[in-house]
Amino acid sequence: MTALPAAALTARAQDVSPEIVTDILTLVRHETSSYDLPGLAAGLDLLHSLTVHRLGRPDHAQRHPGGECGDTLTLTYTGTGAGHIALVGHYDTVWPTGALAGWEQPGSDDGRDKLSGPGIFDMKTGLVQGIWALKLARESGVPVPTVTFLFNGDEEIGSLSSRPVIEEVAQKADATLVLEPTAHGAVKTARKGCGIFRVTATGVEAHAGLAPQEGASAITALAEFVVAAAAVAAPGKGTTINTGLIKGGSGTNVVAGQATASIDIRVSSEAEQLRVDDALDAIRVSDRRVRIEIDHAWNRPPMTLTASSARLLALAREVTREQGRGDLPDAAVGGASDANFVAALGLPVLCGMGAVGDNAHARGEFIYPDTVPAQTSLVAGLLGRLAEPLRDRA
Structure with a gap:
């Protein structure tokens, strides 16, 4: 298969955008409060099925019991390149079960369509975009790295059971991309x-x-x-x-x-x-x-932009320029995420690779669906760049 240029990859993401949004809404309609163990278990089953539906069966799958927290699922898809990338995201939300009932969609006060729902911004959109990013990268014909997805169900309450799994997966990968929402389109390179x-x-x-x-x-x-x-x-x-x-x-x-x-x-x-x-x-x-x-x-622990993460950021910026989006901004934010654990190990990591929207943890949390193709193609393009280990680019 002939590799698609950046413009064609972006166009393909635009073509399948309705399907991506459908998958996002499917996840959002299944509530996964951090404290609802049956809801988390069913939600993880749904996420697992969705991943297999879009990518086929993984080469390795393991469900790590969370005890009093939601389970953590790791799915590894062997690539055609030598690189190995971890895509990390949580499926639990801050919203108690039942919050979906009566949830209202926001108006279009800025002239753009919005979609709202419990966890749509933080961070179910990012999960779906990550799945589709690997799908699009594979279809493009470029070599792709081995990808390990890590879906955890306790991030909103401190990743109490999943932290050791996150650290183990990150240490085996060349780089980690955390699919948390963006900071108004910027990736997050520093967190408190x-x-x-x-x-x-x-x-x-x-x-x-x-x-x-x-x-x-x-x-x-x-x-x-x-x-x-x-x-x-x-x-x-x-x-x-x-x-x-x-x-x-x-x-x-x-x-x-x-x-x-x-x-x-x-x-x-x-x-x-x-x-x-x-x-x-x-x-x-x-x-x-x-x-x-x-x-x-x-x-x-605090997360700062290390030299190895700066190289990863530079690659992401090359991708956005090739895809006609200009320079990719980065931001330091007050919130913490699982990227903090990876950064503390001295490993390359970028956070905020997911949704564009606002109002995390607020009833009006939303995404801009028109940004879904660009964000998905960004991760897909970056996966193509990481088919070879990041350290080999030094």
Whole structure:
């Protein structure tokens, strides 16, 4: 088969765009909340079937049990080139089961059609575009790398069970493309690291009316702590600290014996991560009878643009120029993804290879369906460039 030029690949993606959108909507109509294990299991079965329908049976398939989280599925398709690429994406969403009922489609306030639905932007569109990208790359006649798809069902809750699988797959691949949504069309080359710290204050209970002096309020101490913790933030350095949940006490007439807070922390560098750890540990509350315990639960390390990822970005930019799209922008964003794990291993990775749209985690999340062909052909073209290992291009 004669290899198709870039323009023909883009045109082919345009021709099959209705089928790609149909597959996207098929996935969106099956709800996959991170906390709905039966829904996740059925959703992964659907995604597996869709992949086989479009690409045939993989050369290797493995379903990794997630325990209390959604399972992780890896599917490997042997290529015709020497390269090996991982395409990574999550099928779980932040939306509780039932959110689809009554979901309204957005209007066209900017003159462009939009499609909306739970998880359509983050990130079921990216999953489908990745599947079709390999299909189009194969059909084009160019050599293609071996591709391992990794679909995980727990990214939105920290990739608690899938992280070891992600790291293992990434270490066996020459490069990883994460099919998360774009930043308004830009790929994501830097992401903040994040942690959810649980702070527990243990005080002394007492009757609030008869003997308040004998009590030591965990709630008062925790309030002091979270105010002090907020002051540790350094927005100029990219460090944000948000106490999003607080609970405690047993009654209005009882000096609170216990209280807890969950604190979301985002950092742009490992140095800031260490500074925040030390600063929070140094906080002291006024009533020394209250014991403060901090669970330093860093979930994802910061992601920065390394030299190897910069080479991958340069290849992606060559593809977009060849396809007539001009230069491909990149962006640093505050959210974290599974790309953070890959970057922390020092491996080449690009994130944000998926949908163009907006409003992730909001009821109005949407995609622009007219961008689906271009995004699919970008990944397809990049796969063609990666038929040989990235390291061989140095």
